[in-house]
Amino acid sequence: MAIPRNYQGWTILANGFRPFFLLGAIQAALSILIWLPAFYGELKLSSGFAPRDWHVHEMLYGYLPAIVTGFLFTAIPNWTGRLPIRGLPLLTLVIVWLAGRLAVTSSALYPWWAALLIDASFLLLVVLAAAREIAAGRNWRNLPVVAIVGLLCAGNIAFHVEAHLHGSADYAIRIGVSVIVLLLALIGGRITPSFTRNWLVKHNPGRLPAPFGRFDMVVVLVSALSLIGWIVLPDSAITGAGLFVAGVMHAVRLARWAGDRTLRERLLVILHVGYAFVPLGFLINAAASFGWVLPSAGLHAWMAGAAAIMTLAVMTRATLGHTGQALTASVATQAIYLAIIVAAVTRVCAVLAPAHAGALLHVAAFAWILAFSGYALAFGPLLLGLRLRALAVRATTQPVL
Structure with a gap:
């Protein structure tokens, strides 16, 4: 646009x-x-x-x-x-x-x-x-x-x-996190296989992602029900079982999207990596419901992982596409992706490995700041229009949003 x-x-x-x-x-x-x-x-x-x-x-x-x-x-x-x-x-x-x-x-x-x-x-x-x-x-x-x-x-x-x-605000935190997870399941669950299909058809013909269908609707429904249970009774064994089932279903859903065939295009790979934190968050929160790990590990898998990675993936792609740039990940864009993945992994590990929490928290914070300040610096001129008028708008066959 x-x-x-x-x-x-x-x-x-x-x-x-x-x-x-x-x-x-x-x-x-x-x-x-x-x-x-x-x-x-x-x-x-x-x-x-x-x-x-x-x-x-x-x-x-x-x-x-x-x-x-x-x-x-x-x-x-x-x-x-x-x-x-x-x-x-x-x-x-x-x-x-x-x-x-x-x-x-x-x-x-x-x-x-x-x-x-x-x-x-x-x-x-x-x-x-x-x-x-x-x-x-x-x-x-x-x-x-x-x-x-x-x-x-x-x-x-x-x-x-x-x-x-x-x-x-424990209940309101779980409400907000649940809403974001559902948005990722709905929007991420549509754009990730759609963008992957469009790229594969043009650049790597063969196995294609499964389109959004009944299985996806069931996954979203099971996710919503398990999240309601998580909001109300996060420590219940029934909640844990529901979260586990939802996590497995999301993992199966992700496996159906042929993400392994997109390694040449980092703009697509990052969507699959980000979505992988959705099932991971369900599974870790399921373990937390049984008292096996601290609850904040699953929460950060969803927020520092899925939400942060997928929003940066969409932000970089949309900014490129809607300002007339080629839809491909530059070195700076790939550095942003690497930084946010490091931030997500180390933030979750800081909960799972409390003996090293201090060092991991500092690494996570540094990587997080690097990712988002990197986006502002690398893409800010395009958002402000400082370079837009000097560039011819290049058409692309790939949809942006």
């Missing part, structure tokens, strides 16, 4: 992915840069949340909603045929998102409900805007995606309320 010809405003506000991908990456890097000294007690935050809850909130209800919004507002015009949300309406959403980050980080300075109203208004506006566009375009088949984002909004509200009433 190049800049519309009749658009005369700032390039950064021409498409939804531009401000939200850039600001989301910067916020993800800065949040971890702040979090590590806060974790060790070397920095005192002004947030009304406990330090752990601030960290989780800013990843789960800060970074991820920005990337989801960038994805939605870029994909919806393709779904509906309508013009993208841009200019002043997009700037308004960006300001509201930034206000939410400031409100949460400084929420100890004023009433808790004020931070809730400021922070929760962003996702509420996103849901209303996305639903309006889909309804106007009569694209009802994608309305469930907006409904799931609405659940994320509800989870954010619950986070503020639960943290205020109980001092921590």
Whole structure:
């Protein structure tokens, strides 16, 4: 999606992915840069949340909603045929998102409900805007995606309320994580085999990914049921069994997508690697339900692994495709992928190997900051349009979103 010809405003506000991908990456890097000294007690935050809850909130209800919004507002015009949300309406959403980050980080300075109203208004506006566009375009088949984002909004509200009433937000954390996992299962479960099929047909004919079908719908349904159990009774043996079944089904699903045949194209390989953390998260959380490992290992497999890797995969691909670049991974892009994989693996291992937790946490934090700051530096000029006008837009046969 190049800049519309009749658009005369700032390039950064021409498409939804531009401000939200850039600001989301910067916020993800800065949040971890702040979090590590806060974790060790070397920095005192002004947030009304406990330090752990601030960290989780800013990843789960800060970074991820920005990337989801960038994805939605870029994909919806393709779904509906309508013009993208841009200019002043997009700037308004960006300001509201930034206000939410400031409100949460400084929420100890004023009433808790004020931070809730400021922070929760962003996702509420996103849901209303996305639903309006889909309804106007009569694209009802994608309305469930907006409904799931609405659940994320509800989870954010619950986070503020639960943290205020109980001092921590354990249930709301599990709600938000579950919503993100379902989004990955739905969206990642469609784009990964679709992009893989398109590339294989052109570059490596032979075995192709299984298309989205009944098996995939059953996997999503089983996942939803097991996640509901995880939200309500995370330590139950029944929950553990459900999570285990869902994990095995996701592993089978991933194996059906012919990811082993895409090794020549890193833009595709990274999608398969990121999705591999979805079944891994289910299986580790199943083990945690039986008391075999600490619960945070599975949570980080989903968040630092699946969510972070797949969002960076989509961000890099969409930025290249929608700014007229060739859909292939440069050295810088591959370095970003390597860094986020290292961050995910070491963060999970920090829980599973507590004797080495200190060193692993520092490696994970450094790799995470490198990945997201690397994206901002490498792709920021394209998002800002600084190099766009000097380049001819190159057509591609591969879909972007």
